[in-house]
Amino acid sequence: MDFWPWLSLAGLGAFHGANPAMGWLFAVALGFHRQSARIVWLSLLPIAVGHAASIATVLAVMVAFGAVMDLRSLQLIAAAFILAFAGYLAICGHRHRVRVGMRAGMAGLAAWSFLMATSHGAGLMLVPAVLSLCLADHAGMAGMAGSLSVSLAAVAVHTGAMLAVIAAIALVVFSWLGLAGLRSAWINFDRLWTLALGATAIILLIW
Amino acid sequence: MTTWRPDPSFYPSPRMAAKAPKETLAYVAAFDPDRQRPDAIAVVDVDPASSTYSKIVGQVDMPNVGDELHHFGWNACSSCLCPNAPHPHVERRYLVVPGLRSSRLHIIDTKPDPRNPQIVRVIEPAEVAERANYSRLHTIHCGPEGIYVNALADRDGKAPGGIFLLDHDSFDVLGQWEMDRGPQKLAYDFWWHLGHDTMITSEWGTPDTFENGLVPEVLLNSKYGRRLHFWDLNKRKHVQVIDFGEEHQLVFELRPAHDPTKAYGFVGCVISLKDLSASIWTWYRDGNQWAVKKVVEIPAEPADPDLLPPVLKGFKAVPPLVTDIDLSMDDRFLYVSCWGTGDMIQYDVSDPLAPKETGRVRIGGIVARATHPKAANGALNGGPQMVEISRDGKRVYFTNSLYGAIDPQFYPEGIDGWMVKLDVGDNGGISFEEAFFVDWPKGHRPHQVRLEGGDCSSDSYCYP
Numbered sequence: 001m002d003f004w005p006w007l008s009l010a011g012l013g014a015f016h017g018a019n020p021a022m023g024w025l026f027a028v029a030l031g032f033h034r035q036s037a038r039i040v041w042l043s044l045l046p047i048a049v050g051h052a053a054s055i056a057t058v059l060a061v062m063v064a065f066g067a068v069m070d071l072r073s074l075q076l077i078a079a080a081f082i083l084a085f086a087g088y089l090a091i092c093g094h095r096h097r098v099r100v101g102m103r104a105g106m107a108g109l110a111a112w113s114f115l116m117a118t119s120h121g122a123g124l125m126l127v128p129a130v131l132s133l134c135l136a137d138h139a140g141m142a143g144m145a146g147s148l149s150v151s152l153a154a155v156a157v158h159t160g161a162m163l164a165v166i167a168a169i170a171l172v173v174f175s176w177l178g179l180a181g182l183r184s185a186w187i188n189f190d191r192l193w194t195l196a197l198g199a200t201a202i203i204l205l206i207w
Numbered sequence: 208m209t210t211w212r213p214d215p216s217f218y219p220s221p222r223m224a225a226k227a228p229k230e231t232l233a234y235v236a237a238f239d240p241d242r243q244r245p246d247a248i249a250v251v252d253v254d255p256a257s258s259t260y261s262k263i264v265g266q267v268d269m270p271n272v273g274d275e276l277h278h279f280g281w282n283a284c285s286s287c288l289c290p291n292a293p294h295p296h297v298e299r300r301y302l303v304v305p306g307l308r309s310s311r312l313h314i315i316d317t318k319p320d321p322r323n324p325q326i327v328r329v330i331e332p333a334e335v336a337e338r339a340n341y342s343r344l345h346t347i348h349c350g351p352e353g354i355y356v357n358a359l360a361d362r363d364g365k366a367p368g369g370i371f372l373l374d375h376d377s378f379d380v381l382g383q384w385e386m387d388r389g390p391q392k393l394a395y396d397f398w399w400h401l402g403h404d405t406m407i408t409s410e411w412g413t414p415d416t417f418e419n420g421l422v423p424e425v426l427l428n429s430k431y432g433r434r435l436h437f438w439d440l441n442k443r444k445h446v447q448v449i450d451f452g453e454e455h456q457l458v459f460e461l462r463p464a465h466d467p468t469k470a471y472g473f474v475g476c477v478i479s480l481k482d483l484s485a486s487i488w489t490w491y492r493d494g495n496q497w498a499v500k501k502v503v504e505i506p507a508e509p510a511d512p513d514l515l516p517p518v519l520k521g522f523k524a525v526p527p528l529v530t531d532i533d534l535s536m537d538d539r540f541l542y543v544s545c546w547g548t549g550d551m552i553q554y555d556v557s558d559p560l561a562p563k564e565t566g567r568v569r570i571g572g573i574v575a576r577a578t579h580p581k582a583a584n585g586a587l588n589g590g591p592q593m594v595e596i597s598r599d600g601k602r603v604y605f606t607n608s609l610y611g612a613i614d615p616q617f618y619p620e621g622i623d624g625w626m627v628k629l630d631v632g633d634n635g636g637i638s639f640e641e642a643f644f645v646d647w648p649k650g651h652r653p654h655q656v657r658l659e660g661g662d663c664s665s666d667s668y669c670y671p
Binding site for chain 1: 209210211212213215217218219220223288289290291292293294295296351352353374375376401402403404440441467468669670671
């Protein structure tokens with residue numbers, strides 16, 4: 001069994017987790033507001049759940065399309081959609097209506113994380129890796145059921161890596177570093193994400 | 208327009224912002240009360256090491272006359288670092304400058320040459336009316352959902368006034384902010400507690416009751432604003448109103464604590480109908496509600512009627528007229544402008560419900576006409592008005608004009624503009640910086656001051 005797709009899923013999980021806009025910063029902020037390390041840890045869970053729900057939704061849509069069309073068409077449609085989405089982000093930016101603030105509860109955090117991951121196209125980045133896993137799997141147990149179980153495993157691996165990274169960063173920032181470093185260390189993840197989405201589309205095209 | 212790293216003038220917390228480098232330039236709104244020549248944003252050198260210290264070193268004129276520049280703000284500020292709405296890779300670069308009378312919005316670029324800012328876009332009143340249904344643009348704050356602009360009236364000059372949003376990047380008018388305004392009709396100032404998802408707005412009146420000066424009948428019948436409105440910042444819904452009572456009129460400038468974990472702030476009430484006193488109120492969280500308490504009352508001063516303008520002669524007293532207040536970045540000192548008596552008072556508000564006076568200077572004033580060491584003319588008019596504090600809390604700047612149509616009601620001979628600076632002692636106490644006095648060029652009057660890189664009424668923070 002090919003190891004690389006799993007590694008890339010985990011790597012993308014780490015990449016998503018490192019982005020302050022995906023939740024560790026929110027968890028740390030809530031911890032500072034309520035002066036509680038426990039709040040930091042508790043907040044990470046709904047953030048991970050929201051993220052997982054977002055990418056699972058994207059992968060479910062992909063699997064559904066995969067059930068009714070051939071691989072090449074699916075790749076082309078996915079690539080076109082991802083390119084259009086990256087173009088939209090590049091032109092229109094990542095700003096959206098703000099629905100969740102600093103008094104957020106656990107449900108609010110999960111909803112916020114879902115919206116952030118979805119609007120940033122987190123799940124789209126996983127499409128090539130999950131597609132290749134489904135293909136490798138096809139020889140054995142063909143069809144949608146196999147694709148679904150592979151996709152669920154992909155969500156688990158990705159979210160596990162993401163959770164590990166947001167937990168590690170949140171711990172270090174909350175307990176030792178503080179937030180002063182944000183001023184210089186917060187590089188423009190929005191640009192990196194747009195580039196990553198572009199690369200995802202290209203991978204699908206030249207497959 | 209995005210950058211790789213956050214703008215260096217963004218700070219996660221007020222604590223960190225207080226360590227920012229000293230400002231070297233101040234931007235000051237200047238308007239022509241006769242509406243004959245264009246208003247301007249003047250650039251004042253506030254760097255003591257500079258050869259042009261205390262001088263106007265640049266100016267950008269508006270393209271029209273009669274805008275009445277008043278308050279203005281930055282396109283982006285420290286709130287861009289907020290974790291729930293992060294977008295910190297923009298520059299604090301553009302001043303968003305509304306005309307209170309014209310309802311025109313000017314976008315002014317300070318970047319290529321901070322001493323020579325340029326107008327890059329003008330948003331005409333028709334666009335604001337079309338997209339947001341508002342007019343009489345008053346205050347600007349950069350915040351979680353873009354640039355917030357408040358307006359004192361709807362497009363027809365009637366109630367309700369309210370808030371609309373501008374896009375951070377394109378400066379397009381995005382539309383009305385409120386989704387449910389409840390009983391709110393009048394508007395004046397607004398700000399928020401980012402840590403408590405709360406917006407607060409205050410009240411003045413409709414344009415027909417101030418554009419030709421204050422109307423005594425409206426004032427004496429307590430028909431000007433006297434209420435605070437509390438809103439859910441994210442749901443954009445009105446949640447609570449607090450009426451200060453018939454005695455209190457003109458509840459104006461809102462200064463919430465900078466520390467986002469604190470749920471209190473200060474608002475000035477210009478005048479009491481009972482005894483002409485002015486007052487400072489603290490709003491605070493009381494259980495599940497907001498509450499207010501009067502924490503300072505500044506009495507009127509008896510005066511010889513011969514020295515008073517017609518509107519005050521019968522009262523034989525000078526009202527303090529608290530028209531602006533400002534809170535230092537560490538939430539410790541509150542500065543209170545008494546435009547009538549000429550006092551600038553510093554209070555220690557470490558205990559927000561029990562302020563203690565720690566400093567006072569007097570300059571100008573309806574009767575006092577107090578002077579400044581560097582003023583050529585020994586009798587200054589106008590009084591302390593728009594006040595701004597440096598981020599480190601060591602320097603305070605203020606100007607002396609209130610509003611074109613109201614200035615002559617209290618200073619009938621007109622106002623000669625000036626801008627001054629105070630030095631602040633480590634544990635309070637204020638004194639004039641003797642070398643700083645801007646004798647404002649005739650034809651314009653100075654109003655709000657904004658400091659390079661941010662100041663104590665420009666930025667809000669999400670981290671304590």
